[in-house]
Amino acid sequence: MVLDISVFKDAIVFSSLLTLLTIGLTLTYLTTKVPNFAHGSIATVGIYVALILTKLLGLNIYLGLLPSFMLGGLVAILQYIVVLRPLSKRNASITTMMVATISFEFLLLSGLNILADYLSRSFLILSRYFLLKNFDFFFMGERGVLFISPILVIAITLGLFLLLTKTKFGVAMRATIENPPLAGTVGINADLVYIVSWFIAGGLAGLAGCLLPLWFIGNPDTGSFILISIFAAAVTGGLYNIYGAIIGGYVVGFAEIGLIRFMATLPDPFGAWIIGYRPVIPLLAMVITLMLAPSGITGIDLKRIMRRFGRK
């Protein structure tokens, strides 16, 4: 019945990485108003940066953080400029834009698979279902990523907060998110703001991807499987709030790992069989959120609820 401490560790790493991904998804959703179906695969780009760096070049995996941030960001910019910007200029419908992100997902997914085949055939390294946990450092008897990933989330949250409230560019970003035409009239280059948002979003996905194989198994389709958790986290936290992404990421992440493992320790009718049903959790989180509070946890109007209780 006692929950293993390893479950807690799993949950912390997974939730932190999920949060990084969700912040990015929310950022792109706020600017372009389209859920990016390729977001998970941008993270997979980071996974392969980590693989190449460690297995091929023999470097420290944490040196991969910067290149995977840059590469993820560049891929996201590419997606925005080549696929989404022309469509949004033409006032294409949200569905068309979503299909466009799926087409980019095809390109990324096939590209990553080709890369995986190339790596394994030309360099004879395991490029599918790999784990890089041997490349991690140890701190107080624990693997480094256990500390690095939450610290990264805190640092990035602080960084985003400072960027959005204290810098001129951040204020311009918020203005563009609120009202693009009005922001345009005061001289803000909305296009540049969008490009920077996509760069940050893709970069965060790349970061998460770079750390992921330290704790979880990496594969060309890892990102597209996590995508559903990302969507669930973004919806649960509130699609219109960047800070909601952090709450959503941790709620869904802990539910997905902690809740399932906890239920697996319970006696009948629960039990170990339940672990296979982990992907049901994001769907449940999403459906419950959409039914009770469609604008997510951060969208709940506490005052209104208090008033309603006060009246009774």
Next chain:
Amino acid sequence: MLSGESLFMLDLIATFAPYMIITLSLNLEYGFGGVPNFGKTLAVAGGAFMVGYLPGRILAGMMGVGQGMDYVAQNAQIITEINNRLVFNVPLSLGILLITLAAVILFGAFLGLLVTVPVARLRTDYLAMTFLAAGEVILVIGNNYPPLVGGTLGIGVPDPFGWASTFSVLGLSPGEMRNVAVTLFMAITAIIVFLYAQKLTHSPLGRVLRAIRDDENSALALGKDVTRNRLEVIIFASAIAAIGGALYAFYTANVISTAYSRVSWTFWPWVMVMLGGAANNLGVVCGTFIFVAVRKLIIFYKDIFGPFIPFDVVWLDMLLLGAALVFILLYKPEGLLPEKPIKTIKVGGPPPSKRETPEETPSSQASGKKKVGFKLPFKLKVRKK
């Protein structure tokens, strides 16, 4: 014996027909209803799983085969025994086929209802994300719950077309006769679905759906129940898509949940619809055919150019189709055959284009012509400035 080309054509049609059914259903949802169903897998896998679950158990019960045996663990044995008896019983074969298809339709509709009810009133992007997650969940259940379709090992399906192999026409071998029979059945079903889709989209429901798709608020203002209509089209479309999945399962004679992936049964159908032209049933059929033919050709000639590239050809296939989708969206967003105005059902008199403009003159009433148009129950006052 069939020649290589004929076998290729047969295989092409057998893959094309289920996909055609699925893309037509997606066209109902997306093309006409504007519903972004990124979880087509849900209904398709639902239909296939029903085929894996139901007919074998019914037949085993009826024939008394496999008493005291575990249906899933000793599935191969039980299915072989059932098929041996089914070969000589044409009415039972067809009966079980029809019963299964009826169950599949109901189950597909139920799945559509189940997913849509909580979120039908929400905006399209929320709908899309929920569908995506739901499509994944059914695969998880299929993988993890062996009694349904045998988990990751899959399960055999009784063959309701086994009787075809007892005849021999045109010198075909028994196995080929069976494949020809299944393919014919699938092709006929696909044509029926096409006619039904045409009828449905030209009906008042089809027009309401287009109105909702183009401007939800205007449709609401005209008193149309947007949520209800959206729900209806998703239920219809899910039922149809389930037929597609079921036929594919009968064709391959087994069901394995890993075969119903998001890419094959959700994303490929989307590419087909976008390629052919959303909201044009004929266009969607063309798009599906081109897509399936191109993929089959790539696989057919894979051995020729396979050695020259340092990776699996499957990914080249995906890369090309992804690039094709980007080009379609950017340069030909309306698809090969664009949407056309709906021809409404003729109620009497010449078609609308030839119809004279209705005149409010007593002479037209006196001549006994059916009056077209409507009369307001009150007088309109036109205020002039």
